[in-house]
Amino acid sequence: MSVAVEKVSVSFSGTKVLKDVSLEIPDGKIWGILGANGSGKSTLIKVLTGIYHPDAGQETRIKIGDSICSDITDSGKAYEMGVRAVHQESPLIEDFTVAECVSAFHGYPKGRAGIDWNAVEEYAHEILSIYDIDVDINCMVRDLSAAQRNMIAIAIAIGREEDLKNVKLLILDESDASIPESEAEFFLDRVKKVAARGIPIIMITHRLKSVMKYCDAVTVLNDGKNIFSRNISEVSEEMIITHMLRQDEDGAERKSDEGGNLQGLWKLLKIKEHYEPGKCIMDVKNLACKNLKDCTFNLCSGEVLGIVGTADSGISEIPWLLAGARSRTGGEITVDGKKFPVRMTSGKALKRGVALLPSDRPKYGGIMECSLRENILMPAERRYWRHGKLAKQAVQMMQAVFDIQPADSYERKFGVMSGGNQQKAIMAKWMSLKPKVFVLDDPTYGVDPNSRKMLFERIKEAAEEGMGIIVFSTEPELLADICTRVIMIREGRVSGELRKKDGVLERETIARWSYL
């Protein structure tokens, strides 16, 4: 028995996201599937769990254990066929104890007088011991560490001895992403035990080290195609990284000045800010907060600084700390000579000239219920109060400079605009303030290729004018394209710096930093 996928293609509104992918996974092997964002790996997984459906094709087949079909109709059928999936944030019931949570998912054992709690306890002990999980069953789920949660999620997904024979495929979808590197080994050892029982396992992860150590083979997806599938002994990290990189995209190519430019916008709004290119505009020393231990770097006017790091390196704290949304527990942040006070608010950061384009757009980027105009003018409302004409001109100009569609009305709800247009509007919103430092967190998430180009174009223009720009991204291609310098954060500290050499920033190096 094993798992095989033959000639599976998936299209969304005419765009092919998976192109004729074929793959075979023998029993008892841990198979890594790697690929950059948008390479199609999550689509492939969703096909296997019955959430997405392959395009009809003569030779399209999905084989799981003994069952063969050309389309897994829904998650119920996937379960019946023996597919078990554990996702990154596998939901467990926070307010229950570990023991009860297991029974909640599997069904409570019944005694003569209702639920048999002794049996619940025994069952929990049994399941945890199969996988060698050392957790107090009376511990509340919300008190567990990420590694423990994920192990328990796996234990629940697979079940008891007798359930094991029904499991034909285990999918670990970035389930190790939230586990700190130090605990990851512990977790992956358990995964190996599961494989030892003959179950094929698909592991999706960004941690190349884990892949090299624990996987028996890998498949690399790129742009929806299966680029290669090889045994781990035949591949090297370099090979994987090179093949994961997106094929060449030109950087922004657009006729400049077609819709006006940032200079014009700032002139219209009569902004007094003046840049001094080359001046050190931001100085971060020994910054500490949660996973971030001791982070030191600086930024000069006109620079585009890229920052990369794995999920648990503490990198996720930095954008919020720079923008004042979180207060640091140690270190100093100085902008244009002025230090940040310990108790920060985002208003204070804005006053000192730091703006943030946040990563979670619906939550933090823009107010979906308000109109485009309201969103785009929001940070500087006082300027436009009673100056309706100025407001109108400002919005018009921003729409032209940033090519925000739809161009006919500014009153439509922000939420109905496409991701790319929303992002352009948010960038317009902040850039119109002419900040000293503009921090961008994952700016290309959910953004179509054309909008990406526009965003790049504007970033380059702003940097040329003298704005200091910091970009966080998990896409090495993006960083290689627009940054003048890239630093890597690891275990809470800056542990590497790369400067543009001969006009080129090495994508491979950046990619390695993102994935290792």
Place this chain on the structure above:
Amino acid sequence: MNGRKIRNGNSSFLEKYGMIGILILIVMFFSFTSKNFFSVRNFSNILISQAVMGCLALGGMFILIVNEFDLSLGYILCFSMVLGALLAEKGVPSLLIPVIMVVAGSACGLLNGLITTRLGISSFIGTLSVGLMLSGISQALSGGGILNTNIPAGMITFARGKIFQVGYCVWFLVLLCVIVWYILNFTRFGRHLYAVGSSKRTALFAGIKVQKVQILAFMASGFFCGIAAVLLLGQLGAASSAYGTSLLLPAYSVVFLSKAAFIPGKINVPGMILGMLLCALGENGIEISGVSTWGSYAFQGIILILSIWISAVLTERAARAR
């Protein structure tokens, strides 16, 4: 009983039983300030007067555990009472009246449940609308007046009478508490209530039929409103569209208080009983001491704030320990 540990995890002695200490303090305090406080008769009467609110609180537990809000409790109570009194006036057989009242309450609960789940309206607004609607219906049914003819004698004796110094309705309330405690701790439905209250999305993921659980929770609350209505009608011997609506908040405050005792952070029956005693004895003590009625309102308000705050702190503390 290690079942308790498996359900509730580990918590400190003080967190679990601290409130008993507070109760003892209150009893001691008021026993000193007034001679009449510490007597079997006084306590027995207090319990009888709290029985109605206790029923409402039991129903309210179901709602609050699944993290919804039911603003119609008082209105369902009132409607059921008016309906019962009207039927009594028309000569409907006495044994049938309580049954109809309880069924009517459950039906209102079902309506609340359907509005919240099928129409997707937030329970806050949905139940408020149903409540207001019922209020209008109650007024129409009662013709704006007080209905007090022919209330079955059995109901009155049950609601006011005592056996072994303790009211019939109090014994009955104890029985109801045991049943609810059993449901919440030993049936799948009860545990599913907690799961849904913790996170609807996760419960769905675990295969729990979330909508069914929600609807049943609303029906349970309506059911207990119906029972409360039977008791209140017996106690007052009359019904009008103005009675009963003020009991909503005291009932909820007592349910919130339960989060501060026995099972910190979780709504539970013994905690609710303790909370009920705390409020009842406190209020009574204040009244007996001679402070006028504003004293008991103020007390209710303070208790509500304290109970929500304490329950938030305890649940937050457990969450922050992560």
